[in-house]
Amino acid sequence: MAEASRILQTTLVHTFSQNPKSQITLRAHSNRRSFPPISKSSSLFRPIRCSVTTASGGGGEIATQIGVPWGCETDSAENASALQKWLSESGLPPQKMAIQRVEVGERGLVALKNIRKGENLLFVPPSLFITADSEWSNREAGEVMKRYNVPDWPFLATYLISEAGLKSSSRWSNYISALPRQPYSLLYWTRSELDRYLEASEIRQRAIDRINDVTGTYNDLREKIFSKYPALFPEEVFNMESFKWAFGILFSRLVRLPSMNGRVALVPWADMLNHSCEVETFLDYDKSSQGVVFTTDRAYQPGEQVFISYGKKSNGELLLSYGFVPREGTNPRDSVEISLSLLKYDDCYKEKSEALKKHGLSASQCYPLQITGWPVELMAYAYLAVSPPSMVNQFDEMAAAASNKNTSKRDVRYPELEEDALQFILDTCEVSISKYSKFLQASGSMDLDVTNPKLLNRKLFLKQLAVDLSTSERRILFRAQYILRRRLRDIRSGTLKALNIFDGLFGGVKKLFN
């Protein structure tokens, strides 16, 4: 969700312990996650539908054989109407929207009346939020978790599981019953599915890191807390499967509320809003009405789905956390990560790696490319990679500029290295383009090697998501390739007197393309 996504924009390293020697960590890897003319052709609304039933994992994967015994299929209207009824009885004021089946996002909030641009909607009161301060139905379990100073994310995941396990005795049972039984997210892809379908995209590695973080967090909790209190945290309930579900819910629904000092919360009802790239409005706490609201930045007519923004995310990031890919060319914030590496045969490999290391970088670094350009840090890395031994004294300055932590001198220029640096970036883009093209070509005839109809459905669904992602990422690379070739041609033909490629800022990314 718009603000939930901000949570993930920095790599979080939480530690918590009762005893300083025993530390549990959650490294929520992140990144960087919209939708434009909302269209029926979005991947999720192609005929291939999938309740993503089974991902038969192999060794080392989070096995997904059974799933959790709570939540619902998101196409079930029953749980949504029970949720709506419970919310009204529990203090949600009358709304101008209702949960309905929608074309974008399965279930969403649909306008019941005319809604003006600039109107405040929702008003969900704090008594309906789930936060780290929410009361535990199983008090004792809550006290144990608090004693260990468990950070917000694993704490909330454990809270959700604890309440879900209590079924109708939890005050949240109507909410939990309406949550998806299997949230759409890359957490539910097996390692072999990630390897097979996302082989060309850097998002594959981000998904692997995230799965490892979730697995590691669960293992830490089990070892340091659950195993010591088996009566409070029985393995039948607190297991890897339920943690994968809980983290999938948090990744796709948790909201960060800037006006509540950045507090993170699950906000029932508000979390039924789907994302659109065409809007910029996001959820926040409104101190005067004392509830979670958002202000519409467009008008809606009765029957139209109402949207918020989950943040300025690339298609890959939307797939990673939310499990969907906007239609090609419709996400103005889309980007693709390219991995630049020092050349192994470089005489100064050691000196360059050391300079990078000093600034927190490694010999291989990922940078985002947008359709409008790329960060100055990427160009600085390219200068370093191609610089000759005679420039050894500038390695540190280049490495510093390649690190986004450097605030003093970001915009370094080395006109004498320009041609080689651009060629280096072009070579990297072309290697990447050929990986995408190979995957996209093979995807047409890819053998899905299953006969079980549910599994086949799942594989078709994942393959379509991967094709959509790869197509959109390759499109950005094609654009970069075109611009780089043009610049190089100009340099080589001597017609470009001054390479004025650093003009214009595009939110943190220097604009290269016009």
Ligand SMILES: C[S@@+](CC[C@H](N)C(=O)[O-])C[C@H]1O[C@@H](n2cnc3c(N)ncnc32)[C@H](O)[C@@H]1O
């Ligand atoms: C915060 S929930 C929104 C409510 C959700 N549609 C439901 O039925 O529970 C986020 C999830 O909604 C879906 N979603 C949101 N925006 C979408 C979009 N533009 N296209 C497709 N699916 C979307 C994704 O499955 C995502 O993980």
